[in-house]
Amino acid sequence: MSSSSEEYTVEEAKENIGVLRRVAEDVVDAIENAEGEEVLEYLIEEQALDRLHDGERGLGQVRRGVLESPLASDRLKRIVSLRGDETPEEILVPQGVQRNAKVALEAGKPVVLYGPTGTGKTTFAKQLARETSIGYSLNTATPSWTPSDIIGGISPDYTGESLSYRTKLGCVSEAVERARDFDVKYGVILDEITRADISKIFGPLYTAIENPHQTIFETDEETTIELDERVNIICTMNMSDRTVNELDNAITRRFAMIELDEYEEDKRRQLFKHWITTYVTSETDLDENEILRLFERDYEGINHGNEATSQGPIMRFGPMHYRDVAVFLGVGCREGGEYEYDQTDAVGQAFRTYIVPRLLNAAAFPQIERIAEHYRALNGEFEDYDLSPAAELAERELEQERRQMGSYE
CATH class of the missing domain: 1.20.920 (Histone Acetyltransferase; Chain A)
Incomplete structure (x- = not known):
C-alpha cells in the first residue's frame, strides 16, 4: 500500500492485515490517513502492531505515528507509551499521599516522595506518572551525577574520523522534548536522588523552576529547552540516607515534599x-x-x-x-x-x-x-x-x- 491522501478505513485495515503485519511503513501510512480513531484502535489494541514492529517497549515508528496522530485519544497514547510497563495498577499507598501528590503536580510543583526504605516510593512514583502523564522515563541517581545528567551537557562523539563534541540532553530536557514533540504531558522520575549531591545536580533546575521561561539548554540544532508545564517531575529519596531537616532548603522550597511512610x-x-x-x-x-x-x-x-x-x-x-x-x-x-x-x-x-x-x-x-x-x-x-x-x-x-x-x- 503506498501513501495517499485517501482516508483509511477499518475495513481496509482488516483486508490488508497480512501486509500490515509485514510492513511497518504501511502501518504508519494507515495511521496517518485513518478515517477515525477506530482504525488506530484496531491496529494497536486489537492487533498490537506497535508491539510487532517496534518491540515490547521503546519508541518506534508505529508508536511515534500514534503519538503524533490528532485522532489518537490520551488513552490510546498511554497504551503505546506504556507497552512493557509492568507497574501494578492498584495503588496501595494512603489516599492522602495520592491526593497530595496529584494536586501538587496539577499546581505545577515538582514532587519529592520521601520516607523510610521499603515503602514503595519508586512503585508509587511510576503509578503517579502513569496517572498524570501520557508516558514517563525512570532515571536512578548515582554519586557521579552532575547537572548535565539533569539538563544536558557536552559529550564526546567518536563516530567520525576525529574526536568531536556534541550536546547531549539530560533526563529533564529529554522529557521536555518528548512533551513538545507529541504535545502531551510527560513524566520524568528521578529515583533515589540522595545518592547524588542534590545541591550540585539541581542548581540549574532550581533556576528553571523559579524562571520557567529561561533557557536551560540549547541543542546542536540551536533548539532551546525551557522547563515545560507539561513535564511532571517526580523524585524519590530514602530517609535512611538523610532526614528532611538535613536537606538543602532550596529543594524544600521548590518541591512539594510528600512523605510515604505507614500503610493502612x-x-x-x-x-x-x-x-x-x-x-x-x-x-x-x-x-x-x-x-x-x-x-x-x-x-x-x-x-x-x-x-x-x-x-x-x-x-x-x-x-x-x-x-x-x-x-x-x-x-x-x-x-x-x-x-x-x-x-x-x-x-x-x-x-x-x-x-x-x-x-x-x-x-x-x-x-x-x-x-x-x-x-x-x-x-x-x-x-x-x-x-x-x-x-x-x-x-x-x-x-x-x-x-x-x-x-x-
Whole structure:
C-alpha cells in the first residue's frame, strides 16, 4: 500500500492485515490517513502492531505515528507509551499521599516522595506518572551525577574520523522534548536522588523552576529547552540516607515534599497475603497463615515496638522488603529447590539474607541491640521456624560494634 491522501478505513485495515503485519511503513501510512480513531484502535489494541514492529517497549515508528496522530485519544497514547510497563495498577499507598501528590503536580510543583526504605516510593512514583502523564522515563541517581545528567551537557562523539563534541540532553530536557514533540504531558522520575549531591545536580533546575521561561539548554540544532508545564517531575529519596531537616532548603522550597511512610493495616496485609499466596504457598508446603503472622509480627516489632515490654519502635521500615523474603522461600523451598527438605530452616535464612542486613545498614548501636533482641524473641515465639540465623547475624554485628567502641575507650 503506498501513501495517499485517501482516508483509511477499518475495513481496509482488516483486508490488508497480512501486509500490515509485514510492513511497518504501511502501518504508519494507515495511521496517518485513518478515517477515525477506530482504525488506530484496531491496529494497536486489537492487533498490537506497535508491539510487532517496534518491540515490547521503546519508541518506534508505529508508536511515534500514534503519538503524533490528532485522532489518537490520551488513552490510546498511554497504551503505546506504556507497552512493557509492568507497574501494578492498584495503588496501595494512603489516599492522602495520592491526593497530595496529584494536586501538587496539577499546581505545577515538582514532587519529592520521601520516607523510610521499603515503602514503595519508586512503585508509587511510576503509578503517579502513569496517572498524570501520557508516558514517563525512570532515571536512578548515582554519586557521579552532575547537572548535565539533569539538563544536558557536552559529550564526546567518536563516530567520525576525529574526536568531536556534541550536546547531549539530560533526563529533564529529554522529557521536555518528548512533551513538545507529541504535545502531551510527560513524566520524568528521578529515583533515589540522595545518592547524588542534590545541591550540585539541581542548581540549574532550581533556576528553571523559579524562571520557567529561561533557557536551560540549547541543542546542536540551536533548539532551546525551557522547563515545560507539561513535564511532571517526580523524585524519590530514602530517609535512611538523610532526614528532611538535613536537606538543602532550596529543594524544600521548590518541591512539594510528600512523605510515604505507614500503610493502612489492611493494605499492608493485602500486600503480604498476595506475595505469600503468589510465591510461597503455590510452590511450597509452608503454612500461609503462619508465614503471614511472622511477617506481621516482624513488621510490628520493628515499626511499633513491643507492648509487653513497653519498648518503642526500633526504626521505620517499609513492607516492600517482605516480597524478597516471599520470593526466596518460593524458589528455595519448591520441588528441587535448595531448601525443599529444609523448608523451616529456609525462613530464618531468608530473613538473614533480606531483612536483617537492611535493618543493620541504617542502625545505630542501641538499635542493633534491639534488633538482636527482637529476633531472639521471634525465634522463641515461632517454634516451627529456625530464625536463629537472623538473630546471630545481628548479634555478630553487635559484638563487632562493642569491640570497636572498646578500642576507642
